Amino acid sequence: MQEMVKVAVDAMGGDFAPAEMVKGAVDAAMLRKDIKIYLIGQQELITKELAKYSDQGTQIQVIHAPEKIETAEPPVMAIRKKKQSSIVLGMNMVKEKKADAFVSAGSSGAILVGGQVIVGRIKGVERPPLAPLIPTAQGVSLLIDCGANVDARASHLVQFAKMGSIYMENVLQVKNPRVAIVNIGAEEEKGNALVKETFPLLKNYPDINFVGSIEARDIPSGQADVIVCEAFVGNVILKLYEGVGATFLSLVKQGMMETVRSKAGALLVKPALKKTLKAFDASQYGGAPLLGLNGLVVKTHGSSKAKEVTNSIIQCVTFKEQEINEKIRANIGISPIDGE
Amino acid sequence: MQEMVKVAVDAMGGDFAPAEMVKGAVDAAMLRKDIKIYLIGQQELITKELAKYSDQGTQIQVIHAPEKIETAEPPVMAIRKKKQSSIVLGMNMVKEKKADAFVSAGSSGAILVGGQVIVGRIKGVERPPLAPLIPTAQGVSLLIDCGANVDARASHLVQFAKMGSIYMENVLQVKNPRVAIVNIGAEEEKGNALVKETFPLLKNYPDINFVGSIEARDIPSGQADVIVCEAFVGNVILKLYEGVGATFLSLVKQGMMETVRSKAGALLVKPALKKTLKAFDASQYGGAPLLGLNGLVVKTHGSSKAKEVTNSIIQCVTFKEQEINEKIRANIGISPIDGE
Numbered sequence: 001m002q003e004m005v006k007v008a009v010d011a012m013g014g015d016f017a018p019a020e021m022v023k024g025a026v027d028a029a030m031l032r033k034d035i036k037i038y039l040i041g042q043q044e045l046i047t048k049e050l051a052k053y054s055d056q057g058t059q060i061q062v063i064h065a066p067e068k069i070e071t072a073e074p075p076v077m078a079i080r081k082k083k084q085s086s087i088v089l090g091m092n093m094v095k096e097k098k099a100d101a102f103v104s105a106g107s108s109g110a111i112l113v114g115g116q117v118i119v120g121r122i123k124g125v126e127r128p129p130l131a132p133l134i135p136t137a138q139g140v141s142l143l144i145d146c147g148a149n150v151d152a153r154a155s156h157l158v159q160f161a162k163m164g165s166i167y168m169e170n171v172l173q174v175k176n177p178r179v180a181i182v183n184i185g186a187e188e189e190k191g192n193a194l195v196k197e198t199f200p201l202l203k204n205y206p207d208i209n210f211v212g213s214i215e216a217r218d219i220p221s222g223q224a225d226v227i228v229c230e231a232f233v234g235n236v237i238l239k240l241y242e243g244v245g246a247t248f249l250s251l252v253k254q255g256m257m258e259t260v261r262s263k264a265g266a267l268l269v270k271p272a273l274k275k276t277l278k279a280f281d282a283s284q285y286g287g288a289p290l291l292g293l294n295g296l297v298v299k300t301h302g303s304s305k306a307k308e309v310t311n312s313i314i315q316c317v318t319f320k321e322q323e324i325n326e327k328i329r330a331n332i333g334i335s336p337i338d339g340e
Numbered sequence: 341m342q343e344m345v346k347v348a349v350d351a352m353g354g355d356f357a358p359a360e361m362v363k364g365a366v367d368a369a370m371l372r373k374d375i376k377i378y379l380i381g382q383q384e385l386i387t388k389e390l391a392k393y394s395d396q397g398t399q400i401q402v403i404h405a406p407e408k409i410e411t412a413e414p415p416v417m418a419i420r421k422k423k424q425s426s427i428v429l430g431m432n433m434v435k436e437k438k439a440d441a442f443v444s445a446g447s448s449g450a451i452l453v454g455g456q457v458i459v460g461r462i463k464g465v466e467r468p469p470l471a472p473l474i475p476t477a478q479g480v481s482l483l484i485d486c487g488a489n490v491d492a493r494a495s496h497l498v499q500f501a502k503m504g505s506i507y508m509e510n511v512l513q514v515k516n517p518r519v520a521i522v523n524i525g526a527e528e529e530k531g532n533a534l535v536k537e538t539f540p541l542l543k544n545y546p547d548i549n550f551v552g553s554i555e556a557r558d559i560p561s562g563q564a565d566v567i568v569c570e571a572f573v574g575n576v577i578l579k580l581y582e583g584v585g586a587t588f589l590s591l592v593k594q595g596m597m598e599t600v601r602s603k604a605g606a607l608l609v610k611p612a613l614k615k616t617l618k619a620f621d622a623s624q625y626g627g628a629p630l631l632g633l634n635g636l637v638v639k640t641h642g643s644s645k646a647k648e649v650t651n652s653i654i655q656c657v658t659f660k661e662q663e664i665n666e667k668i669r670a671n672i673g674i675s676p677i678d679g680e
Contacts, residue, residue, distance in 0.1 A: 137587050147524060150532040184487060184575040185449075192490040192572045217579035220587035232532045233576055235524040239557035240577060244584040247477050247560035248620070252592060255616030256609050265608025269595070272602035276595030280588070 004036045005317045008090040008099040011041035011049075012068050013106025014304050018042070021105065022049035024309020029059045031310065035317060038099060040065050040086040065089050071302070075109030079117060087111065091118035094295035101296035101316035103287060105304040112148050115290045115297040122325060124332045125292035127156045129231070130299060131164060132288035133172075134241055135280045138222030142168050142177075146234035148290065154197040157181070157228050158205060163291045163328055164226035165208045170322040171315065172225075176209045180224035182233055183213035194230060202228070207331075245280060286311035289319065292328060296320070344376045345657045348430040348439040351381030351389075352408050353446025354644050358382070361445065362389035364649020369399040371650065375657060378439060380405050380426040405429050411642070415449030419457060427451065431458035434635035441636035441656035443627060445644040452488045455630045455637040462665060464672045465632035467496045469571070470639060471504060472628030473512075474581055475620045478562030482508050482517075486574035488630065494537040497521070497568050498545060503631045503668055504566035505548045510662035511655065512565075516549045520564035522573055523553035534570060542568070547671075585620060626651035629659065632668060636660070 009025050011018040018041055025037045036059060039046050043064035050060065067085040069078045082088055087106055091114040093099035102119075104111055112130065121128055129145030144164040149156060161179045168177040181198060183191045190213065191199065202210045214224050216237065229237065256266035286308060287300030296319050298312050319325075349365050351358040358381055365377045376399060379386050383404035390400065407425040409418045422428060427446055431454040433439035442459075444451055452470065461468055469485030484504040489496060501519045508517040521538060523531045530553065531539065542550045554564050556577065569577065596606035626648060627640030636659050638652050659665075 137590070150524070182576060184490070184572055184579075195572075215579050216576040217583040219580060220583045232524055232535075233573060236522065236556040236573055236576060237580060239524075239555050240559060240580050241584055243557035243560045244581055245588060246557075248585060248588045250477070251616050251620060252613065255613035258612035258616060262609045262612035265605040265610075268605025269602045269609055270605075272598035273592065273595035276591050276598060280591060 004034055005101075005320045006036045006038070006099045007313050007316045008038040008040055008063075008093045008102045009309065009313065010086045010090055010102070010104035010106050011039045011046050012065065012086045013104045014300070014302050015105075016303070016305060017105065018045050018049050020304065020306045021309055022046060023053075023306035024304075025060055025313065026050070026053045026056060027306055027310040028313035029056050032314060032317060033059070035059065035313060036061070037313065038063050038093065040090050041068075042066070063089060069107050069110045071107045073107065073110070075107060075113040078107070078110050079114050087114055088118065091115065091297070094119050094297065097295075099295075100320050101298060103298045103300060103309065103312045103316065105287075105300040105302055105309070108147060108299060111297060111299050112290065115293050119293045119295050119297060122292050122294055122329050122332065125163075125328065126159060127152060128290050128292040129160045129163065130288050130290050131160075131167065132238060133285040134219070134238065135285075136220055136222030140172065140285055141219065141222060141225055141227050142172075143227050143229070143234055143238060144291070145229065145231040146238050146288065147231050150230070150232045152194070152230045154194060154201055157194070157198045157230065158201050159292070159332055161202055161205065161208050161210070161226060161228045162331055164228065166324060166327045166331065167289065167291060168225050170324055170327065171318050174225050177225035178211045178223075179208050179226040179228060180211050180214035182216065182227060182229035182237070185213065185215065198228075249277070286315040289315075292332070294325070296325070344374055345441075345660045346376045346378070346439045347653050347656045348378040348380055348403075348433045348442045349649065349653065350426045350430055350442070350444035350446050351379045351386050352405065352426045353444045354640065354642050355445075356643070356645060357445065358385050358389050360644060360646045361649055362386060363393075363646035364644075365400060365653065366390070366393045366396060367646055367650040368653035369396050372654060372657060373399070375399065375653060377401070377653065378403050378433065380430050381408075382406070403429060409447050409450045411447045413447065413450070415447060415453040418447070418450050419453050427454055428458065431455065431637070434459050434637065437635075439635075440660050441638060443638045443640060443649065443652045443656065445627075445640040445642055445649070448487060448639060451637060451639050452630065455633050459633045459635050459637060462632050462634055462669050462672065465503075465668065466499060467492060468630050468632040469500045469503065470628050470630050471500075471507065472578060473625040474559070474578065475625075476560055476562030480512065480625055481559065481562060481565055481567050482512075483567050483569070483574050483578060484631070485569065485571040486578050486628065487571050490570070490572045492534070492570045494534060494541055497534070497538045497570065498541045499632070499672055501542055501545065501548050501550070501566060501568045502671055504568065506664060506667045506671065507629065507631060508565050510664055510667065511658050514565050517565035518551045518563075519548050519566040519568060520551050520554035522556065522567060522569035522577070525553065525555065538568075589617070626655040629655070632672070634665070636665070
């Protein structure tokens with residue numbers, strides 16, 4: 001019999017918890033029989049939600065967490081004090097190998113801190129980057145790092161490039177993924193101090209497919225598979241992506257409602273348009289993994305619905321099956337920078 | 341009689357030079373009789389283009405520039421060597437007060453270097469920021485800095501906030517413009533080292549309307565009038581804005597052509613949609629001023645058409661009339677940082 005992949009899910013994190021978290025877990029359990037899911041949170045609330053669905057047998061198990069970390073709480077303090085919160089309990093399960101992965105739509109700060117402090121880094125990994133998939137015209141790109149480590153150093157970015165390549169190659173099945181560094185011009189001499197220092201290191205890194213600089217303008221069209229940047233810049237890219245998309249969509253809707261003529265047209269256009277724009281919906285790809293940890297931690301959007309939760313859980317199975325952490329462990333130790 | 345505002349225009353810079361540059365100048369001269377325009381570049385080519393339009397009398401004058409700086413040339417070297425290029429000649433006219441302003445769609449690097457080296461900074465201004473207007477759902481915001489000074493310091497960002505406020509208040513007529521700093525969270529303790537250092541300085545700055553942090557997600561909806569950031573981040577924001585918009589638009593178009601039904605709808609929707617999306621067209625606001633110089637230098641998009649050139653020239657008139665540089669000079673000297 002195939003080994004079960006054990007995924008702990010934070011039932012309390014996110015705008016639509018616990019309903020959508022529970023639904024996402026139930027859907028994942030239906031799709032794959034080789035997953036065991038631990039729903040962590042207020043037992044009573046979770047059980048009530050679970051009662052809406054047919055019995056999952058032993059595939060889903062509830063673990064009571066009396067405490068909850070709020071989004072506004074200072075993360076370090078929250079992780080330290082709320083030992084009985086769903087986030088801390090879930091992280092501890094990963095640390096103690098009781099779970100292979102932990103999925104949460106809760107406080108980003110707490111998840112990032114918990115990942116580092118509780119789950120811990122793979123030996124040799126300097127910083128664990130948060131690496132969401134972002135939609136492009138060609139499919140999807142990995143944006144790494146996106147919020148875990150501001151003011152990163154060049155050696156961190158080089159590790160991000162390697163870990164991102166391993167992830168894209170094995171989880172997304174992109175052969176020889178193109179790695180680019182976010183820059184403000186295409187030429188090698190362009191950039192800030194960090195990019196100028198990192199560029200030659202990436203260029204000389206033996207087994208990544210480094211294609212040079214990428215200007216932010218070329219990200220949405222899908223010019224690279226792994227987009228390396230420092231976390232502040234990555235966070236700006238991720239959020240602006242969402243912001244411009246949302247504003248643009250509302251302008252399109254507004255434009256369609258402008259005249260009687262356009263309203264009639266909108267009815268005809270809507271189904272096809274919806275289908276095309278779905279390609280630009282990040283939720284279908286699951287959450288963002290925090291890479292380089294002794295286990296897997298996945299952060300989903302705060303606004304996650306069941307579908308994103310389901311996809312994130314299934315993403316954990318691929319991560320385990322493809323032995324991503326073993327590959328990171330085997331590759332990151334051999335750094336061309338420190339010559340270890 | 342009102343004093344003429346003298347604007348030097350680089351007739352050779354940009355993808356559609358000299359045709360669109362010349363047309364833009366002719367249109368501006370028709371709209372405003374108080375502008376004198378110097379078209380700088382290959383005399384023969386410009387004269388040929390000018391011949392397409394009715395005689396402008398003495399309002400437009402051609403100045404021959406035998407050399408041209410290419411976009412790919414290293415900027416510092418280009419400015420130093422090509423003394424007879426349209427960019428160097430134009431900058432020199434501003435320096436020598438023969439022109440109030442210089443407008444160019446040419447090499448960004450050369451324009452930024454030329455502005456600092458040839459035109460020179462206003463005394464007290466540490467760095468001259470490039471400050472384009474970006475479209476938002478509410479109108480337009482000033483993104484400052486956007487490419488002139490990577491790896492800026494906190495004191496630079498504070499000056500950007502002040503210069504940006506003066507510009508928005510006087511050129512765009514925004515009363516008490518809201519100033520925000522680009523950050524990766526709303527809370528004061530969030531951010532990288534630069535933002536954390538700058539935040540309290542902006543908070544305590546006496547006469548700007550500082551509203552705190554802005555997440556990139558909230559930029560397109562128009563949550564602030566002056567958006568302060570370091571140039572690398574600003575450049576990423578500006579270019580991603582264009583990139584996401586373009587990809588999104590192409591997806592909308594593609595979606596509309598998907599089925600027979602949607603094609604019929606597209607015909608009905610198109611006119612109203614076009615009108616609404618025009619609000620998101622940056623070219624109607626003119627180019628990006630390089631603020632804090634002894635004169636005015638305006639960088640327009642490399643892809644500028646006549647309309648953007650015309651609007652940029654007219655923007656120079658407002659800049660002069662509103663005495664922006666006098667206001668910057670009067671305000672930047674009194675810095676709360678160094679207590680001068």
